[in-house]
Amino acid sequence: MTGRVLICDDQELVRVGVRMIVDSQPDLTVVGEATDGATAVELAGRLRPDLVLMDVRMPGMDGIAATARICAALPETRVLIITTFDLDEYAYSGLRAGASGFLVKDAPADEMLVAVRGVLRGDAMVSPSVTRRLLDRYLGERGGAEHAAKLDLLTEREKDVLGLIGRGRSNGEIAGELYIGETTVKTHVGRILAKLGLRDRVHAVVFAYESGVVRPGG
Structure with a gap:
């Protein structure tokens, strides 16, 4: 079974790079690209991808708002947040909005694929130790x-x-x-x-x- 992936990032070079990595895998395929959150919500509703790779900082609707809308409307679709730093507060906000994990933007291709497949399986977190440090930092009491x-x-x-x-x-x-x-x-x-x-x-x-x-x- 092939995992269907939607890429959302306002930087064309990032989208091209991610598409090359994803499409190089026999069990993954890119079904669409979006340059902002609003387009991602529209495409997700139409294409019903298994996974959305979601950037956070974009013009118009940001990735957090888009994640919340996609997760509310499409329970079977997973979202993987793409963040600049591994302890970015946006990654925590993404988890709160319904994302199933987060990926550091400059992660090597093999790490990205591990994260993608883990989120698609739904049985493995992305970097548990990093996730725990993120929650330690932003959750409080x-x-x-x-x-x-x-x-x-x-x-x-x-x-x-x-x-x-x-x-x-x-x-x-x-x-x-x-x-x-x-x-x-x-x-x-x-x-x-x-x-x-x-x-x-x-x-x-x-x-x-x-x-x-x-x-x-x-």
């Missing part, structure tokens, strides 16, 4: 009380799994720490996402921070 009711939907074991997801553990690492099978971990992860109404694993990390299951800096 916000949001604990508002998620208490949702946390009550989880069993104690699911809360344990959620906490380890929030700390950037892989399924294999979670299985080892909790002395359970990896297949069982996958089942727990699926139930957590369904019960909490989360798009994918990276949003489980954000929820773990916002609910207080994982503390910034902890």
